[in-house]
Amino acid sequence: MYPDKSILLVDDEQDYRQLLSARLTRKGYRVWEAGDGTEALARVASDHIQLILLDLKMPGMDGLTFLKRCKQSAPWVQVIVVTGHGTIETAIEAMKSGAYDYLTKPYNLNELEALLEKALEKQQLEEENTQLKEALSASGKAAPIIAVSSVMKELLSTAVKLAQTDSSVLLRGESGTGKDLVARFIFENSPRSGRAFVPINMGAIPDAMLESELFGHEKGAFTGAVSPKKGLVEIAHQGTLFLDEIGDLPYPLQVKLLRFLETGEFRRIGSNRLQQVDVRIIAATNVDLERRVEEGSFRADLFYRLHVVDICLPPLRERQEDILPLAEHFLKRLERKYQAKALSEQAKAALAEYSYPGNIRELAHMIERGLVLSKNECIEAADLFPQQLHQAASDWRQASTETKDAGDTEMYSLKQLECQHIRKVLSLSNWNKTRAAKALGISVRNLYRKIEEYGLRP
Ligand SMILES: Nc1ncnc2c1ncn2[C@@H]1O[C@H](COP(=O)(O)OP(=O)(O)OP(=O)(O)O)[C@@H](O)[C@H]1O
Numbered sequence: 001m002y003p004d005k006s007i008l009l010v011d012d013e014q015d016y017r018q019l020l021s022a023r024l025t026r027k028g029y030r031v032w033e034a035g036d037g038t039e040a041l042a043r044v045a046s047d048h049i050q051l052i053l054l055d056l057k058m059p060g061m062d063g064l065t066f067l068k069r070c071k072q073s074a075p076w077v078q079v080i081v082v083t084g085h086g087t088i089e090t091a092i093e094a095m096k097s098g099a100y101d102y103l104t105k106p107y108n109l110n111e112l113e114a115l116l117e118k119a120l121e122k123q124q125l126e127e128e129n130t131q132l133k134e135a136l137s138a139s140g141k142a143a144p145i146i147a148v149s150s151v152m153k154e155l156l157s158t159a160v161k162l163a164q165t166d167s168s169v170l171l172r173g174e175s176g177t178g179k180d181l182v183a184r185f186i187f188e189n190s191p192r193s194g195r196a197f198v199p200i201n202m203g204a205i206p207d208a209m210l211e212s213e214l215f216g217h218e219k220g221a222f223t224g225a226v227s228p229k230k231g232l233v234e235i236a237h238q239g240t241l242f243l244d245e246i247g248d249l250p251y252p253l254q255v256k257l258l259r260f261l262e263t264g265e266f267r268r269i270g271s272n273r274l275q276q277v278d279v280r281i282i283a284a285t286n287v288d289l290e291r292r293v294e295e296g297s298f299r300a301d302l303f304y305r306l307h308v309v310d311i312c313l314p315p316l317r318e319r320q321e322d323i324l325p326l327a328e329h330f331l332k333r334l335e336r337k338y339q340a341k342a343l344s345e346q347a348k349a350a351l352a353e354y355s356y357p358g359n360i361r362e363l364a365h366m367i368e369r370g371l372v373l374s375k376n377e378c379i380e381a382a383d384l385f386p387q388q389l390h391q392a393a394s395d396w397r398q399a400s401t402e403t404k405d406a407g408d409t410e411m412y413s414l415k416q417l418e419c420q421h422i423r424k425v426l427s428l429s430n431w432n433k434t435r436a437a438k439a440l441g442i443s444v445r446n447l448y449r450k451i452e453e454y455g456l457r458p
């Protein structure tokens with residue numbers, strides 16, 4: 001199902017990585033690089049990685065810790081560890097933690113290639129088995145969706161019905177409201193569930209690479225196209241393609257995507273051959289696409305094509321009944337990682353009242369922070385709302401009473417709150433946008449957009 005030979009090189013020595021990367025690319029591998037364990041874990045989560053070549057000695061997260069975490073989240077990935085001379089114990093330790101094999105430095109490149117081929121065979125077999133098992137157990141493995149409020153229950157029952165069709169679905173909703181989760185839910189409940197679910201985030205891929213990611217390219221189609229590559233539309237054949245953050249699709253590509261959606265036909269870059277695939281499309285956005293259409297940055301014809309059916313995920317503050325069940329769900333999920341704890345009554349009350357500009361993602365982060373900070377038997381409100389959030393929560397309460405008094409619209413007051421809150425988090429993180437975006441539970445790109453929208457300055 002995945003034709004690429006994809007490998008991730010995890011090593012803190014950049015020169016070495018680049019050298020190896022060039023060599024393996026020439027051998028037909030699709031190569032990714034990561035300079036440390038954290039970067040590597042993110043890559044494993046976002047891309048389809050089959051093999052990892054891991055240097056055990058790295059600054060930051062050490063190789064063994066990375067290996068264990070990686071095998072937990074993506075057990076099908078085969079990891080080959082590279083150790084220095086005389087550290088055979090570590091290599092054995094790594095094998096016990098799930099590594100496929102090890103190489104001792106300095107090693108011969110032919111030896112490496114032979115090992116990679118063997119590991120790839122094993123990987124493909126294991127992955128096919130997992131896919132088969134998953135297909136057999138139907139939706140059994142899908143992440144649970146907590147839906148207590150009637151609006152969410154209704155939404156899920158619509159999603160189940162839609163899953164039976166091949167119509168394009170557009171998922172809308174603020175960041176962190178569960179669009180990814182619902183996209184997977186539709187896929188898992190559809191007759192296509194035994195096939196591939198292929199997500200692509202338009203906001204995360206540089207514009208120049210997007211066309212090749214989507215439609216693939218032939219060898220020599222452009223500088224750097226050293227081998228032919230299948231696009232995601234091909235990989236998603238008979239399955240589902242999830243076009244995430246569709247609002248970020250650059251204008252010139254919009255017409256190409258539209259043509260593909262209408263006919264199922266496409267050409268790889270650099271090829272004259274027209275190919276056809278059968279994919280079901282689910283798209284998601286957290287921006288107001290109608291406004292983009294009015295402004296002229298999003299094509300109206302593409303919008304209508306995607307918008308055959310739309311599902312709007314309401315912000316968490318508009319489905320209060322879900323807040324505590326979600327909080328309990330995250331507590332349970334984190335039990336394995338931290339000591340199990342319950343929420344105090346006061347904490348529950350504070351959670352129920354808060355506005356969640358970052359929606360469910362923010363709630364999940366708050367619960368984790370609560371577990372980390374809590375020193376008592378129960379998680380208290382102060383653990384969930386350290387100073388800045390506490391302030392924002394009470395500002396919000398105040399703002400909502402004030403706007404009610406003033407008879408203003410509620411949307412206005414929430415925008416004000418969002419702006420205020422973002423300004424506060426930015427200043428607390430010294431305008432480190434990666435940290436701030438993480439705390440807010442939104443993407444960095446989304447944060448930049450909001451900084452611009454609100455005209456925020458350090
Ligand atoms: N109803 C739910 N039940 C359980 N977990 C949920 C629910 N909704 C969202 N989550 C969790 O909240 C987090 C954010 O959800 P998700 O990634 O689907 O949001 P999103 O709408 O795609 O956000 P973005 O626009 O930023 O991509 C995820 O960890 C997801 O598993």
Ligand SMILES: [Mg+2]
Nearest residue numbers: 179180244284
């Ligand atoms: Mg998403």
